[in-house]
Amino acid sequence: MGENFKAHSLLQAKNIMTRLGLDEYRGEQVFKWIWQKNATDFLKMTNVPKELRTFFESRYTITGPAVAAVRQGNEDVKKYLLELEDGEHIESVFIREEKRRTVCVSCQVGCPLGCKFCATALIGFKRNLYAYEIADQVRVIQADVDDKCTNVVFMGMGEPLLNYEQVVAALEIISSPLALSIGRRHTTVSTVGLLGGIESLLKSPIRVKLAISLNFADEEKRKELMPVAKSNPLRDLLRLAKAYSLKKEMVTFEYVMIDKINDGLRDARSLLRLLRGIPSKINLIPYNEHPRLPYKRPADEKIERFYRSLLDSHHTVVIRKSRGQRILAGCGQLAGDS
Numbered sequence: 001m002g003e004n005f006k007a008h009s010l011l012q013a014k015n016i017m018t019r020l021g022l023d024e025y026r027g028e029q030v031f032k033w034i035w036q037k038n039a040t041d042f043l044k045m046t047n048v049p050k051e052l053r054t055f056f057e058s059r060y061t062i063t064g065p066a067v068a069a070v071r072q073g074n075e076d077v078k079k080y081l082l083e084l085e086d087g088e089h090i091e092s093v094f095i096r097e098e099k100r101r102t103v104c105v106s107c108q109v110g111c112p113l114g115c116k117f118c119a120t121a122l123i124g125f126k127r128n129l130y131a132y133e134i135a136d137q138v139r140v141i142q143a144d145v146d147d148k149c150t151n152v153v154f155m156g157m158g159e160p161l162l163n164y165e166q167v168v169a170a171l172e173i174i175s176s177p178l179a180l181s182i183g184r185r186h187t188t189v190s191t192v193g194l195l196g197g198i199e200s201l202l203k204s205p206i207r208v209k210l211a212i213s214l215n216f217a218d219e220e221k222r223k224e225l226m227p228v229a230k231s232n233p234l235r236d237l238l239r240l241a242k243a244y245s246l247k248k249e250m251v252t253f254e255y256v257m258i259d260k261i262n263d264g265l266r267d268a269r270s271l272l273r274l275l276r277g278i279p280s281k282i283n284l285i286p287y288n289e290h291p292r293l294p295y296k297r298p299a300d301e302k303i304e305r306f307y308r309s310l311l312d313s314h315h316t317v318v319i320r321k322s323r324g325q326r327i328l329a330g331c332g333q334l335a336g337d338s
């Protein structure tokens, strides 16, 4: 079987054409066919010369993930189980909300970081996804729902900053006007707070929104439930978050509220103290329960009380609606059990 052409970036596609003595715009044409017209057959690329189509057909394939299962909560939320070429599975979620069409993508098969409350952690780590496997989740879902996606969030399986290079390459495909054409301002990378990865994003020319899963204002509790916090101290994380907000885009802190663990008024006060002076938004995410984990969602009154106690601060505070909870498509619920 030939090499998968999709594994090539736009630049590489153009270089292939130049090496063949052709104009580089032929690379752009093929790239558009693949990413915008969902082509899987070179022979159908009608604006490409016939001999070139035949040559590519003999040399390359165009393959990608296949939809193995779909679960639908209501017509606005769908969870996809996608099978990759090597037989591994990942999950992605589609959410329709007023004018927004958001795809939540995975960037690893499983995750090695072992956050105690997260269903993905139950799988363990299998492998990183390639850039095209990340971007392809958006393309496959767009084709399935027959609608143009407006937003992409890296909040599915895995930690994006552990797969930095492929995530950056996927961002190129997602934002390219010759591919998925979704602006960087509509793309959010969510991290548990890997200092090295945030520093790299800060130094790079990439402008993407950054969300940090903070979850606990108490460092000891954070270390206990998010082992990665042991080597990524809060003080340094907050310093980088502030720099990101000032230099790039305002950071969002995500706070997964877990019953009796981090949902008290004392926790809310600690959170405000911690974030003082950092231009940022706070997303409160009521915990999405999972049958294989013991943690619980707080009662609505507790969530409301916590939320109100944050309102006097300089932060925009939002309680994120969990739209996929019933089909286990909520944040932290992706465990490949579709």
Ligand code: SF4
Pocket: 111, 112, 113, 114, 115, 118, 119, 120, 121, 156, 157, 158, 159, 192, 332
């Ligand atoms: S919360 Fe994110 S980083 Fe932590 S185990 Fe789950 S997927 Fe990995």
